Amino acid sequence: MSLTVLNPATEDVIAELEPAGAEETDAAVARALAAYPAWRAVAPGDRARLLRRLATLVEDHAEELARIESRNVGKPISGARGEVGMIADVFHFYAGAVDKHHGQTIPVAGGVDFTFREPLGVVGLIVPWNFPLNIASWKLGPALACGNTVVLKPAELTPLSALRLAELALEAGIPEGVLDVVAGPGRIVGQRLVEHPDVAKIGFTGSTEVGRSVMEGAAGTIKRVTLELGGKSANVVFADADLERAAAAAPYAVFDNAGQDCCARSRILVERSGYDRFVDALVTATRNVKVGDPASEDTEMGPLISAEHRAKVASYVDGATLFTGDAPEGRGFYFPCTLVEATNDDRVAREEVFGPVAAVIPFDDEADAVRIANDTPYGLSGSIWTRDGARALRVARALETGVISINSNSSVRVATPFGGFKQSGFGRELGLNALDGYSEVKNVFYSTAS
Ligand code: NDP
Numbered sequence: 283m284s285l286t287v288l289n290p291a292t293e294d295v296i297a298e299l300e301p302a303g304a305e306e307t308d309a310a311v312a313r314a315l316a317a318y319p320a321w322r323a324v325a326p327g328d329r330a331r332l333l334r335r336l337a338t339l340v341e342d343h344a345e346e347l348a349r350i351e352s353r354n355v356g357k358p359i360s361g362a363r364g365e366v367g368m369i370a371d372v373f374h375f376y377a378g379a380v381d382k383h384h385g386q387t388i389p390v391a392g393g394v395d396f397t398f399r400e401p402l403g404v405v406g407l408i409v410p411w412n413f414p415l416n417i418a419s420w421k422l423g424p425a426l427a428c429g430n431t432v433v434l435k436p437a438e439l440t441p442l443s444a445l446r447l448a449e450l451a452l453e454a455g456i457p458e459g460v461l462d463v464v465a466g467p468g469r470i471v472g473q474r475l476v477e478h479p480d481v482a483k484i485g486f487t488g489s490t491e492v493g494r495s496v497m498e499g500a501a502g503t504i505k506r507v508t509l510e511l512g513g514k515s516a517n518v519v520f521a522d523a524d525l526e527r528a529a530a531a532a533p534y535a536v537f538d539n540a541g542q543d544c545c546a547r548s549r550i551l552v553e554r555s556g557y558d559r560f561v562d563a564l565v566t567a568t569r570n571v572k573v574g575d576p577a578s579e580d581t582e583m584g585p586l587i588s589a590e591h592r593a594k595v596a597s598y599v600d601g602a603t604l605f606t607g608d609a610p611e612g613r614g615f616y617f618p619c620t621l622v623e624a625t626n627d628d629r630v631a632r633e634e635v636f637g638p639v640a641a642v643i644p645f646d647d648e649a650d651a652v653r654i655a656n657d658t659p660y661g662l663s664g665s666i667w668t669r670d671g672a673r674a675l676r677v678a679r680a681l682e683t684g685v686i687s688i689n690s691n692s693s694v695r696v697a698t699p700f701g702g703f704k705q706s707g708f709g710r711e712l713g714l715n716a717l718d719g720y721s722e723v724k725n726v727f728y729s730t731a732s
Contacts, residue, residue: 283301284298284299284300284301285298285299285300285301285438285441285465285466286298287299287354287439287440287441287442288439288588289353289354289356290355290356290584290585290586290587290588290614290615291353291356291575291576291577291584291585291613291614291615292613292614293613293614293615296353296354296442297442299441299465301438301465301466301467302464302465302466302471303466303470303471304470304471304474306464306466306471307433307435307464307466307470307471307474307475307478308474308478310433310462310464311404311406311433311475311478311480311481312480313458313459313462314404314431314432314433314459314460314462315403315404315431315480316459317431317457317458317459317460318401318403318404318430318431320457321429321430321431321457321460322401322429322430324429326380326381327380327381329380329426329427329429330377330378330380330381330427331377332454332455332456333373333374333376333377333380333423333426333427334373334374334377335454335455336373336450336451336454336456337370337371337372337373337374337377338370338454339450339453339454340366340369340370340373340447340450341370343446343450344363344366344367344370345363346446347366347369347415347443347446347447348362348363348365348366349362350442350443350446351365351366351414351415351440351443352576352577352584353576353577354414354439354440354442354443355411355412355413355414355440355539355584355587356540356576356584356585356586356587356614356615357539357576357584358576358578358581358582358583358584359576359577359578359579359581360579360580360581361538361539362576365413365415365416366415368416368419368694368696369415369416369419371696372419372420372423372696372712373419373422373423375423375696375697376423376424376426376427376716376717377427379424379427379714379717380427382714383399383427383428383714383717383721384399385397385398385399385723390727392729392730392731393727393728393729393730393731394727394728394730395725395726395727395728396725396726396728397723397724397725397726398723398724398726399428399717399721399722399723399724400429400721400722400723400724401428401429401430401720401721401722402428402430402482402483402506402720402721402722403430403431403480403481403482403483404430404431404432404433404480404481404482405421405425405430405431405432405433405481405482405483405484405485405720406432406433406435406475406476406478406481406483406484406485407421407422407425407432407433407434407435407484407485407486408435408468408472408475408476408484408485408486408487408488408496409421409434409435409436409437409444409487409488410437410487410488410489411436411437411439411440411542411587412539412542412543412544412587412636413539413543414436414437414440414441414443414444415443415444415447417487417510418434418436418443418444418447420700420711420712420716421434421485421487421508421711421716422434422461423716424711424716424717424719424720425485425720426456426460426461427717427720428717428720428721430482430483430720431459431460431461432460432461432462433462433463433464433475433481434448434461434462434463434464435463435464435465435466435468435471435472435475436463436465437468437488438465438466438467438468439587439588440587441463441465444463444465445463445465447461447463448461448462448463468488468492472492472496473499476495476496476499476500476505477499477502477503478503479503481503481505482505482506483505483506483507483508483719483720484496484500484505484506484507484508485507485508485709485711485719485720486507486508486509486510487509487510487511487544488510488511489511489512489634490511490512490634490659490660490705490706490707493509493511493707496509497509506719507709508701508707508708508709508710508711508719509702509707509708509709510544510700510701510702510706510707510709510711511544511660511662511702511705511706511707512544512634512636512660512662512705512706513544513545513546513634513660513661513662513663513702513706514548514549514631514632514633514634514658514659514660515545515546515547515548515549515660515662515663515664515665515683516547516549516550516551516654516655516658516664516665516681516683517532517535517536517547517549517550517551517664517665517667517691518551518645518651518655518664518665518666518667518677518681519532519550519551519552519553519556519560519667520553520556520648520651520666520667520668520670520673521553521554521555521556522556522668522669522670523556523667523668523669523689524667524669524689525556525559525560525563526563527667527689528560528667528689529560529563529564529566529567530563530567531690531691532547532550532564532567532640532691533564533567533568533570533571533619533640534571534582534691535547535665535691536548536550536638536639536640537568537571537582537583537619537638537640538582538583540583540584540585540586540617540637540638541595541635541636541637541638541639542586542587542591542636542637543636544634544662544663544706545662545663545685545693545694546636547640547663547664547665547691548634548635548639548640548641549626549631549640549641549643549654549655549658550564550640550641550642550643551643551644551645551651551654551655552642552643552644552645553644553645553646553647553651554644554645554646557644561604561642564621564642565604565605565621568605568607568619568621569605569607571583571607571619573607573608573609573610573616573618573619574610575610583619583638584616585614585615585616585617586615586616586617586637587615588615589615591615591636591637592615592616592617592637594636594637595617595635595636595637595638595639596617598629598630598633598635598637598639599620599622599630599639601622602622603620603621603622604621604622604623604642605619605620605621606618606619606620606621607619607620617637617638618638619638620638620639620640621640621642622639622640622641622642623641623642623643624641624642624643625643626643626654626657626658628641631643632658634660648673648676648677651677652677652680652681655681655683656680656681656682658704659704659705660702660704660705660706661681661682661683661684661702661703661704661705661706662683662684662685662701662702662703662706662707663683663684663685663686663687663693664681664683664685664686664687665686665687665688665690665691666678666681666686666687666688666689667688667689668688668689674688674689682703682704683702683703683706684699684700684701684702684703684706684710685699685700685701694712695712695713696712696713697712697713697714698712698713699711699712699713699715699716700712700713
């Protein structure tokens with residue numbers, strides 16, 4: 283059976299690949315294991331130079347990579363360009379971090395005690411289809427910087443950008459076997475990486491359900507795991523906020539990437555006293571979102587990833603809506619921007635829709651807002667809109683979530699830690715924190731007794 287790769291905006295086949303299976307996965311792990319001793323021995327400055335070269339090659343091929351990603355995921359080309367820019371920045375950042383992630387000396391009796399940051403060995407990286415290369419880079423950067431070798435498994439639906447990156451890594455001079463890409467089904471290739479005795483760690487981004495099975499599978503060999511899972515984040519808007527600004531920004535916090543974003547603020551919580559004014563402005567702003575051909579420069583939202591996924595998203599909209607936008611008809615897995623009024627107990631407010639559907643939920647006061655925001659098994663991101671600085675900080679501390687923005691909806695930056703509380707996972711990506719997930723602390727005591 284071949285692996286058929288589609289353009290979700292046209293439903294055209296853009297590639298047919300031979301899918302990898304367990305045998306190819308084992309071979310890639312064996313190559314990574316063989317490459318490990320030499321890669322970990324590369325002098326820090328040289329490893330940094332190789333990562334910097336990769337970053338530069340990503341910049342040189344930025345338009346090509348953005349077009350691959352836009353065609354394969356259905357992302358608007360302008361957004362895809364931004365993502366590729368971030369990928370280059372991620373490799374630059376971790377190139378600069380190679381020689382800044384060091385150990386300690388600790389005062390003890392009878393000698394000298396110091397620590398090393400050791401690489402883990404072969405790491406398996408399993409990534410989803412929503413931000414294929416972007417999310418891969420968040421894991422590759424720190425993994426390679428720490429001296430690990432990597433087997434990367436892209437999602438079956440979106441393998442093309444990862445395969446191209448592996449070619450660029452070789453062109454950058456990163457030795458064979460240090461970064462291998464194995465494109466095949468998760469239940470075979472992914473599962474094999476999770477259970478493989480020579481894989482020391484799994485860095486995973488995807489659904490909470492598969493994350494749970496990764497954790498179970500990793501238990502057999504006590505593998506380290508980092509899990510970036512689903513979210514149902516709250517965008518909390520107080521009546522004293524700049525409501526027009528909050529409403530103008532809110533659609534892009536849900537409908538960006540057609541809502542297929544683990545950080546999507548898909549529950550918009552609005553204080554009752556400002557509710558009508560906010561909702562009017564929200565509907566106007568949502569009406570202005572430009573939905574259409576991802577290749578057009580001014581498109582802001584493209585299609586969903588697949589017909590199957592569109593059917594799942596549609597199942598969350600079964601009654602009256604506050605607003606339903608327009609979407610192209612005919613070919614392409616398009617779904618319109620949709621606003622529904624909900625309570626926090628409704629299915630649309632409890633489950634990760636992963637599509638352009640936002641649940642708008644009124645609240646009474648600060649305590650009520652915090653209660654509703656935290657009433658979810660997830661805890662990935664969230665936003666707070668208010669002009670009261672003390673309240674912003676009180677609420678930020680009270681929310682059970684890993685990443686929060688105040689008077690903004692942006693969660694992700696190269697230099698700052700990203701990751702979840704509760705069933706959104708654990709471990710941190712990006713920033714210097716990510717290096718901790720791809721290294722082990724070794725403690726050495728050196729006796730000075732004569
Ligand atoms: P999955 O969790 O199924 O997929 C994520 C990755 O895991 C893919 O590479 C997939 O491979 C792989 N995988 C699947 N099964 C296994 C397994 N048994 N062992 C190891 N790896 C496996 O997410 P989906 O892509 O199916 O999306 C489903 C839902 O997950 C979405 O609707 C959304 O709610 C959520 N999601 C959240 C993301 C996030 O960023 N937090 C990202 C993507 C999805 P393959 O696809 O090749 O089979």
